[in-house]
Amino acid sequence: MKITEARVIVTCPGRNLITLKIVTDSGIYGIGDATLNGRELAVVAYLEEHVLPALIGRDAHRIEDIWQYLYRGAYWRRGPVTMTAIAAVDVALWDIKAKAAQMPLYQLLGGKSRERVMVYGHATGKDIEGCLDEVARHVELGYKAVRVQCGIPGIATTYGVAKRSGERYEPADSDLPAEHVWDTAKYLNHVPKLFAAVRERFGDDLHILHDVHHRLTPIEAGRLGKSVEPFNLFWLEDCTPAENQEAFRLIRQHTTTPLAVGEVFNSIHDCRELIQEQLIDYIRATLVHAGGITHVRRIADFAALYQVRTGFHGATDLSPVCMGAALHFDTWVPNFGIQEHMPHDERIDEVFPHAYRFDDGHFTPGKTPGHGVDINEELAAKYPYKRASLPVNRLEDGTLWHW
Ligand SMILES: O=C(O)C(=O)C[C@H](O)[C@H](O)CO
Numbered sequence: 142m143k144i145t146e147a148r149v150i151v152t153c154p155g156r157n158l159i160t161l162k163i164v165t166d167s168g169i170y171g172i173g174d175a176t177l178n179g180r181e182l183a184v185v186a187y188l189e190e191h192v193l194p195a196l197i198g199r200d201a202h203r204i205e206d207i208w209q210y211l212y213r214g215a216y217w218r219r220g221p222v223t224m225t226a227i228a229a230v231d232v233a234l235w236d237i238k239a240k241a242a243q244m245p246l247y248q249l250l251g252g253k254s255r256e257r258v259m260v261y262g263h264a265t266g267k268d269i270e271g272c273l274d275e276v277a278r279h280v281e282l283g284y285k286a287v288r289v290q291c292g293i294p295g296i297a298t299t300y301g302v303a304k305r306s307g308e309r310y311e312p313a314d315s316d317l318p319a320e321h322v323w324d325t326a327k328y329l330n331h332v333p334k335l336f337a338a339v340r341e342r343f344g345d346d347l348h349i350l351h352d353v354h355h356r357l358t359p360i361e362a363g364r365l366g367k368s369v370e371p372f373n374l375f376w377l378e379d380c381t382p383a384e385n386q387e388a389f390r391l392i393r394q395h396t397t398t399p400l401a402v403g404e405v406f407n408s409i410h411d412c413r414e415l416i417q418e419q420l421i422d423y424i425r426a427t428l429v430h431a432g433g434i435t436h437v438r439r440i441a442d443f444a445a446l447y448q449v450r451t452g453f454h455g456a457t458d459l460s461p462v463c464m465g466a467a468l469h470f471d472t473w474v475p476n477f478g479i480q481e482h483m484p485h486d487e488r489i490d491e492v493f494p495h496a497y498r499f500d501d502g503h504f505t506p507g508k509t510p511g512h513g514v515d516i517n518e519e520l521a522a523k524y525p526y527k528r529a530s531l532p533v534n535r536l537e538d539g540t541l542w543h544w
Pocket residue numbers: 178312352354404454455456457458481531
């Protein structure tokens with residue numbers, strides 16, 4: 142089955158999303174997500190200039206060989222742009238293979254390991270009370286697991302907190318990066334009170350998660366993890382930047398709070414020590430940014446040896462195409478932990494008709510052959526690209542910090 146055409150579709154139905162469509166001589170086509178938030182057009186250029194011309198005429202069934210060709214063949218290995226471009230090709234090819242086999246994608250991976258996929262939603266509030274109301278709304282919707290983020294007194298803007306209550310949180314919200322201010326001491330003093338309030342109002346059964354978004358030093362992360370142990374978090378995410386994997390040894394010495402890391406990773410080498418030394422409990426590297434199903438499957442299998450489970454990134458900058466493929470992966474992967482879920486804007490759901498469904502805090506991927514997500518190209522064309530940047534963070538004295 143030869144690849145006859147490959148093209149990139151750029152659309153902005155509320156936010157920029159990049160999709161790769163690969164068409165074969167059998168008439169079967171597949172799609173893959175190629176969205177790298179805030180750096181979208183870099184991946185478009187990489188695909189259009191360097192990858193797509195080399196795909197024409199290749200056998201679409203040779204997924205592994207094409208993956209190796211794009212990875213080794215680039216010479217410049219790894220990196221978010223390269224690995225997102227490779228991921229888009231890989232997921233589109235798995236979609237094609239599963240459609241050709243007339244099977245839902247999870248069947249090709251090895252079949253179902255579970256009936257449904259537990260997801261966590263996002264509760265955000267300007268203060269603790271506002272956040273608790275949002276947790277209550279999620280519990281009513283059926284969520285069994287909720288990520289909680291609230292505003293910090295004395296800090297004007299806080300990661301994960303929507304501008305107005307009830308609104309979706311969208312960080313890439315301005316043409317050029319917005320400037321935010323960060324204060325670690327204020328954060329560390331306040332955030333344990335949020336978890337205490339959630340436990341007090343919702344009891345012990347609800348899974349609660351929290352994202353620190355890379356802002357602490359290792360010893361501060363150790364202090365936070367230790368101080369929130371009584372509230373039994375499902376996980377504490379990205380408590381310190383993870384380029385230096387050794388940093389997690391220090392954190393682990395101080396706390397048994399489970400740790401999740403990896404949404405910014407793009408290769409197994411980014412998390413090798415973290416996994417091998419059991420310094421984390423959940424790996425968040427997901428299909429779109431870490432080389433697609435072919436590479437993330439390697440990460441997940443490696444993680445399984447050390448009882449590290451998956452907890453895929455699933456913010457709104459990962460398109461429904463990524464979500465659909467991830468849900469098939471989650472349905473199969475033996476060491477599944479949880480899947481992040483942020484509902485997309487209705488316009489996005491219209492542009493990307495999909496087979497996956499939410500019920501009672503869980504998703505099912507559907508039984509449509511392939512990954513079950515399509516793109517309405519006519520509708521997509523109505524939403525032109527609009528530059529949007531992620532914010533930067535500064536300390537109160539002006540020092541640039543981690544966002
Ligand atoms: O969903 C999360 O855990 C995030 O940290 C979301 C990221 O800020 C977002 O995907 C950046 O593009």
